[in-house]
Amino acid sequence: MAAQWPFTGREDELTLLSGRLAAGLVVAGSIGVGKSRLLAEAFTRAPRDFAPKLVEYDALPVVGDLRTAANALVAEVAPRRLLLGIDDAHLLADSSAALIQHVVQNRAASVVLTIRAGERAPDAIVALWKDRLLDRIDLAAPTEPQTGALLERVLAGPVTAGTIRLLHSRANGNMAVLAEMVQAGLADGALAKVAGVWRWRGEPGALDRDVTEAERDVLELVARNEPVCVDTLTDLDTVDSLIHDGRLTLHDDCVRLTDPLKAEAIRAAAGQRPRSAQELLAAAHEATAALDFVQAERFAWQAAEAGDPIGAAEVLWRVVSLRDLTRAPEMDEMLARLLRKDLTDRQAATLAYRRAFLLFWFLDRTSDAIDLLGETKLRVADRQCRDELSVLEALFMLYRPDPRAALDRLTPLSDHVPAKLGTGMALVLLGRPMDAVPALQFQVGHDELPGLDLGAAMFRCYALLMSGDLPAAEHAAEELYQTALAGEWHWNAALAHALLSQMVRFRGNLTAARRILADGLSLYHSGVGGGTAFASLLFAEVATVRALSGDPEGASTALAEADRTFRPSQAVHRFWLEMARPWVANVAGDRAEAIRLAGRAAEVARECGADAYEMLALYDIVRLGAPDLAVNRMAELRCQSAFFDALRAHDAAAFSELGACLYAAEAAIQAAQADRRAVSAYRAARLAENCPGTHFPELSTLDVPRLSERERTIGRLAAAGQSSRAIAERFTVSPRTVENHLQRLYTKLGLRGRDDLGEWL
Incomplete structure (x- = not known):
């Protein structure tokens, strides 16, 4: 599949390159970004009087005398002009690079080169753009929308935004890796159509193809010692393969694993475990932040075994709440056991908050959740802890829903940011969005009070909508x-x-x-x-x-x-x-x-x-x-x-x-049905055009006048205050012609004259 992928998403660059073939060009870009494909596509558009020839960096003739070698290249295609393309020109031998420099300097042929950005190239090649013999363009990695367009073309159907983002992120700009992942996903069923839309199913780790034993050895060696100087490695072919696949990143002649979490996983699999619960929890939190839930859970259980079950419970709770609701009963049992231990007020309040959250929203045991909060408030003495639990009680009231009771409960706690957010949520339900918007601007982290951040974000959208700022509401929802x-x-x-x-x-x-x-x-x-x-x-x-x-x-x-x-x-x-x-x-x-x-x-x-x-x-x-x-x-x-x-x-x-x-549109249609005026019907139809995909059956009951584009344009100019003479000069017609257009407009819309044009607009 990878070799047959369509060329898409690079049309602007292709147009640019095709127009610069005669002058020659250097195209730079990171590995896998599509330089070679772009060069090949551009060469298919070469002018007829050019003889396009694509050669690999190691396929140039052995160079003795530069002039003789250059003449030999050109003679092969005479009388047409040679269009020479060289892929990966940063790998050219010095003698071959000198030949290319000679050809360009003497304009013996048109030359287009690709080089890998960040890689050292021969001085003769660097001189081509440094001395302004050839222009250089840097090819950016495909954007996420470009990746999405490519995927939807390859798969011949819509792809979920989450899948596009996942594959785009994992490919890291490398189209060869993207093609490989898609091919592997189709083969093993990880990439499949669900409800008519292509979706990647399974853990992100499933994207990694099986590595060879040699590759595994190199990855483990680098993971244990990164960064590793390339000069110290012996299997350079394997290293180059891993760099090409995007698993290793090369910087300043040293390599490290591209994915730090993968490095941690390899170190763990090789027997190098972090020694303390604190280190394990740090690794678990890093994995959670990166949404690598498999690694997060593994590190959390190791932390529990190493002596910090409460810290582990924090991570595991996040894994469940963010990823896998089927584990909620298991998580509830663990939290219940931990709550029976001898705990500080902070530990008890934190664990009770998490368990109540699970009980209420994930297990639908709403009464049990409220009872747990009440019991824990009797157990803890710390005021801050009690207030946090009271905020959650109020949120439960809000979701039942009882916004007035929730507001009463939250008002005494108004000094706390979580209470401000809960207050804003209640005010939305009560029809006071203008008061709610300021309260919902406060920020609270997911770790601080899990669930409140999501609820606040949702109600912020509703507050903006109901306050009348629909663009801001859509932006917040986005x-x-x-x-x-x-x-x-x-x-x-x-x-x-x-x-x-x-x-x-x-x-x-x-x-x-x-x-x-x-x-x-x-x-x-x-x-x-x-x-x-x-x-x-x-x-x-x-x-x-x-x-x-x-x-x-x-x-x-x-x-x-x-x-x-x-x-x-x-x-x-x-x-x-x-x-x-x-x-x-x-x-x-x-x-x-x-x-x-x-x-x-x-x-x-x-x-x-x-x-x-x-x-x-x-x-x-x-x-x-x-x-x-x-x-x-x-x-x-x-x-x-x-x-x-x-x-x-x-x-x-x-x-x-x-x-x-x-x-x-709906209001305009009803108004047009009521007054039966042509101008009202026209306005309703125009507003309906702003609603793509909406079915307005009542619109068919209206007699909507049809205006020509010229009538609409002249009408808008007249409504803006321009005279018939000024409009006539703009269109190179007579003022009488303009007046005739306006008269037809008035007749179709049922208007008396210019003074009514504002109503039409």
Whole structure:
């Protein structure tokens, strides 16, 4: 497969190189970056009067007299001009390098060379660009999007963002390594289609092909003694092979393992264990930070055996919470045993926090989690520890959800950053996003209070959305999404996909939302890590997007999955599930049932005191065409922000200003249905164009006028205040022609004249 990979992602560089063949060029780049392939592709585009000839660095003729050797090269292709390409020119012998320098200096032929960046090249080759005989370009490593485009072309289908990131990172810019990994993954099933999307399944370590015995010997030698000077190694062919594969990195004539965690693993496998629990825990934390969970768990268990079971429990808890929920019962038993030991207040509070977290969110034993926190607060005397446990109690209340009780519990603790974050989360539910945004700007590390960082990031997105800053909300969701993809943290990846889809949906791009959700569904169906914590939220969003895209069967199937996977610990996300139901009914053709279900969703939110979600559900009733059933209650709710004001006004212009393109298009369509004006229908159709992938059946009921491109352009210029004469000069036509275009525009849109053009825009 590697030899047959398509050439893609380097079109700009290929165009540049093809245009510089006659002048000659030096192309530099790191190993495997694609220099050789680029050179070969460019030579296929050589002008007809050139004779392209690609030679290896060791295939040049033996040089005696430079002029004689140069003439011999040129004579082979006469009368055409020789286009000489030499790959890996940094490896040329001095005599061959001198020949190339002579050819270039005397313009006997056009010469294009590739060299490996960072490698020492013969002086004669360096002089080519130093003396400005040839220009030099440095070929950058492929970007992640370029790698993704290549993978999707090779595999003939979409690839999950996490898989693209994983393979891109492991290839480290080396396309040969990337091809090898893909070939190996296809062969052993690690790379497979899941729900129609290509995904890599298994541990990152599975990417490493089997090494030969000679390679293993070199890797172990380097791992034990790195950095190692190349001069001290004897098997240089093997060393060169490992450098080429990206397993060894060469710098200043010394090599070390490219992956420091792999070096640690090799040292461990060879019998060199860190001696103390502290050293083992340090290695475990390093592996966890790099999301190498297999190594992290191994080091943690060794640390426990070496005398620090509590420190080991910290690492193992992270492994479970970030990677493998199927291990939660096992982790709970370990934490329960540790809590029965004689512990300091800090140790007891930390372990209780972790165990309560597991009980509530991973095992759905919500009451047991709250009881554990209460028991531990009686056990510890340290105020800081008690306050941290109280914050978690409040978060549990928030997720049940009971935002008012949570806020009451958090208010006395407002000096603590975690309490500020919890307060911000409660304020979002209560419809006070403007107050919530500042509180949710505080940062807390995952190690400090695990879980709170994720919750705060999620509610920060909702706060920004509901405050009316939709671009910022989408950006915040994208950041969380990228964090999840960085290591495919499977238990929160469903949340990250659902959340980003929600923000993109409010912005009106359902095509992008469907792509994001396809990625999320592929991850879910892959079954890696048993990550189902946010599955119901994911499927609720899938149901909503499919419904709004005009897919009744897909929406119904997703809604059934959302119900099946709903978990009590995620009750705060039930609002999104309830708000999906009306749209599934609506796309199935039952508008009356859709309105009833939207009313039920509003009741669920009202019962919990979640004013923000009640407002959203009530506005769904308006969107479904029954505003009289919702507007009075919407006026009563004390939700305050530009976003909520736009909901109450049901105003397309206000939504457009906020970037809420979906709501803007829907409001404009309803307005056009009401006033039956041509200009309103045109405006509604234009707003609908800002919502790719969205199904607007009501749009077909409107008589949308069709304007030519010239009419639209002249209309915009006239609306901007330009005179007919000025517009005429711009298009080299007469003012009368401009007036005729404007008159047709007025007639089609039902406008009286120039003064009404602002309404059209």
